[in-house]
Amino acid sequence: MKHALSPTRRVQSYLSTLTSRSDNMLLGRAAAGIWAALGAWGIRDQVILLPANTCYIVLWAVLKSGNRPLLVDVDPHTANLTVDSLNAALPFAPTVVIPCHMYGLPAPMQAICQWGHQHKIKVIEDVALALGATVDGQPAGSWGDAAILSFGLGKIVDNQVGGALLTSDAAFAREAQRLLAETPLWDDRLMSLTNQWNNLYWSLHQYESVNPRLLDLYPQLFAIYGDLTVYRLAAGDWEDMPKLLRHLPENIAHRATLTAIYDAALQNLHSTLLPPLVRPAGSILWRYPLHIQADQRAVLLAHLWEQGVHDATRWYPPLRPMTTSLAPFLPQPLTPVADALGASVINLPLDEHVSLADAQRTAALITNFLQTS
Ligand SMILES: Cc1ncc(COP(=O)(O)O)c(C=O)c1O
Structure with missing residues (x-):
C-alpha cells in the first residue's frame, strides 16, 4: 500500500501522537537536538547541568554550543538526577539541565521540572x-521545555542513525529548525569518522581512570571528531523508521520478556551482586543493568565475551575524566556515585536479535560463573 505521507512525516506524526508534542524536528542524532535547542534559546557561555553518568556525546553537544558543562552526581539507588543532587549545583547559576532516564529508568521529571x-x-x-x-x-x-530522542545504533528503536527534538513551543521550533537546516548531511565521511571514533573510545574509556595521562588526548580528539556531534539526515535515511516505530509495542514486550528471564535467574544471587537499581513504574529497559562489584565485573565480562556474548557491555563510563579534560575552566564537583556506577554495571542485551534462549543461556552463564567463583 502506498502511503500518502512521506516516511519523515509519518515519523513526525507518530512522535507527536506518542508524546502529545506539537512540534518535532528530525535530526541526524539526538546530540544535534541539544546543540540546536541551546542555540535556539540564544544560550551561550552558560552553565549547563549534566548527569555525571550520561553519554559523552551530551557533553560534546554542550561544548559545541559554546556553553559550559557542569556534572551533577546521581542517586545511587536509581542512577538518575534528583532535586537534592541538583540543588548542590545552584551556586553555579545554571541555565539548563539535561536529565536523562538512565538505562530506561524514569528520572523524577515532575520534581525536576518544578x-x-x-x-x-x-x-x-x-x-x-x-x-x-x-x-x-x-x-x-x-516533559520539560524540549526533549531529545535517539534512534542511533543500539538504541531501543535502532535505525543506526537519527534522532528527534520535541517541543510544544512553535517559535522555538522555528529557530531550532533554522539552525538545523544549516548543519552538514550525514555522509560516508561522517560514517568513516564515526567508526574510527567508536573504536578509539571503546579502548580509551576503560584505561582513562587508571592512566590519567590519556586525558591529555581528549582535546585533540575532540578537535578531530567533534564534527560528529551535529548533522542531519537525507529523507532516504528515514525510510525504515515508520515500520520500526509501528513495531515499538512488540519491541517493548520482547524487552519485558527478556528482563523477566534475567530477573528470575539473578534473584538468587542478591548476596553476590550489588543491589539492583530501582525500577520505577513505567520503566522500559534499554539494556538490563546488572549491578556487580567492580572487580567481579571485569572477570565476568571477559567470561561472557569468551563465551560469545559479545553484546554484554559496560556503559556508561563516568563522564568526569573527559569533562575535566575538555572543560577545565569549571571546577567539576566530585561525582562518587556516577564513578562507582560506571565501574560496576554490565548491560545485558535486550534487543530483538536476542532470543529467549539466548537470554536464558546468558543468565545461566552468569549464575554458574558467580556461584563457582
Ligand atoms: C544517555 C544518552 N543521551 C544522549 C545520547 C545521544 O544520542 P545520539 O547518539 O543519537 O546523539 C545517547 C546516545 O548516544 C545516550 O546514550
Whole structure:
C-alpha cells in the first residue's frame, strides 16, 4: 500500500501522537537536538547541568554550543538526577539541565521540572534510552521545555542513525529548525569518522581512570571528531523508521520478556551482586543493568565475551575524566556515585536479535560463573 505521507512525516506524526508534542524536528542524532535547542534559546557561555553518568556525546553537544558543562552526581539507588543532587549545583547559576532516564529508568521529571520552573532553569528531557517509557504518569518525551530522542545504533528503536527534538513551543521550533537546516548531511565521511571514533573510545574509556595521562588526548580528539556531534539526515535515511516505530509495542514486550528471564535467574544471587537499581513504574529497559562489584565485573565480562556474548557491555563510563579534560575552566564537583556506577554495571542485551534462549543461556552463564567463583 502506498502511503500518502512521506516516511519523515509519518515519523513526525507518530512522535507527536506518542508524546502529545506539537512540534518535532528530525535530526541526524539526538546530540544535534541539544546543540540546536541551546542555540535556539540564544544560550551561550552558560552553565549547563549534566548527569555525571550520561553519554559523552551530551557533553560534546554542550561544548559545541559554546556553553559550559557542569556534572551533577546521581542517586545511587536509581542512577538518575534528583532535586537534592541538583540543588548542590545552584551556586553555579545554571541555565539548563539535561536529565536523562538512565538505562530506561524514569528520572523524577515532575520534581525536576518544578525545580527548573522555580529557578528559571530550562529542562531538556533526554529520552535517548527510554523511548516508549512512562515517566510520572506521562509519556517519556513529554516533559520539560524540549526533549531529545535517539534512534542511533543500539538504541531501543535502532535505525543506526537519527534522532528527534520535541517541543510544544512553535517559535522555538522555528529557530531550532533554522539552525538545523544549516548543519552538514550525514555522509560516508561522517560514517568513516564515526567508526574510527567508536573504536578509539571503546579502548580509551576503560584505561582513562587508571592512566590519567590519556586525558591529555581528549582535546585533540575532540578537535578531530567533534564534527560528529551535529548533522542531519537525507529523507532516504528515514525510510525504515515508520515500520520500526509501528513495531515499538512488540519491541517493548520482547524487552519485558527478556528482563523477566534475567530477573528470575539473578534473584538468587542478591548476596553476590550489588543491589539492583530501582525500577520505577513505567520503566522500559534499554539494556538490563546488572549491578556487580567492580572487580567481579571485569572477570565476568571477559567470561561472557569468551563465551560469545559479545553484546554484554559496560556503559556508561563516568563522564568526569573527559569533562575535566575538555572543560577545565569549571571546577567539576566530585561525582562518587556516577564513578562507582560506571565501574560496576554490565548491560545485558535486550534487543530483538536476542532470543529467549539466548537470554536464558546468558543468565545461566552468569549464575554458574558467580556461584563457582
Ligand atoms: C544517555 C544518552 N543521551 C544522549 C545520547 C545521544 O544520542 P545520539 O547518539 O543519537 O546523539 C545517547 C546516545 O548516544 C545516550 O546514550
